[in-house]
Amino acid sequence: MYSSVRERLIHLHHCRGVGWKTIDQLLRIDQTLSSLFSLPAPTMSIFPERNSSFFQDLHSPVIKSMIKTYKDKHIHVITIFDDSYPNWLKHIFQPPWVLYARGNIKWLSDMKMISVVGTRQPTAEGIRALKTILPPLIQAGWTIVSGLALGIDTAAHELAVEHHGKTIAVIGGGIEHIYPKQNRALAEQLMRDHLIVSEYPPQTKPQKWQFPLRNRIISGLSLGTVVVQAKEKSGSLITASLALEQGREVFAVPGSIFSEQANGTNKLIQQGAKLVRTAQDIMEEFEHIFPIR
Structure with a gap:
């Protein structure tokens, strides 16, 4: 056969x-x-x-x-x-x-990949942090990996597109069934000019159980995972935990102790994730592999 x-x-x-x-x-x-x-x-x-x-x-x-x-x-x-x-x-x-x-599947061979994940309900402060941290990474040639979810994921993909960088979206379900539907237009743009990846055959409809499994691919494609706002119990923290299990770096953007969206990231920092204020904080962790110019 x-x-x-x-x-x-x-x-x-x-x-x-x-x-x-x-x-x-x-x-x-x-x-x-x-x-x-x-x-x-x-x-x-x-x-x-x-x-x-x-x-x-x-x-x-x-x-x-x-x-x-x-x-x-x-x-x-x-x-x-x-x-x-x-x-x-x-x-x-x-x-x-x-x-x-x-x-563009050639991007799967890139070595400089960084994952960016976070809450589906970011605050203005979270988006501002993303806009501060990501552009220098993009300009330094880092490919941005995320999950096409609403909120931080969407903003990360859009920033990569806006700044003429490269971005990869890892989805739950098959490529012919984009979820969430609100990101259909963004997904079409990524499939045309960037890259969307799934471990499920294209005709597979998304199921709830697929998304935690999808997270291991987001972290697994990358040298490190950056968490930008996350509640104390969230998929973003699952991704961070998987990154640690895979021997990858975990970075977290700190936030106000009064913000629910910062509870998860602040806890990650308590547990040993590197506190991130600038792109330099991330790049210096990989300077032994990719010297900063």
């Missing part, structure tokens, strides 16, 4: 009931995945409760045809076996087996 392991992996990635652990298990059994496609249905006991749908999808000509349409739709498919797979991402816990992207 397929001539290479990457093609078999991409098809497998579209099958119902297949998650990260299932693919890991199958690759441990057969690194080429070739035997999987030749097994008869009755012998497949990988997950008995879903054998029927899995076997149907595994041999589905519809899935095979759909994958062929991606090129015409300008959707790039990158597997963990490809040279174009992002270097930093490859070293995280449970890196995505497959990435689907629209835009």
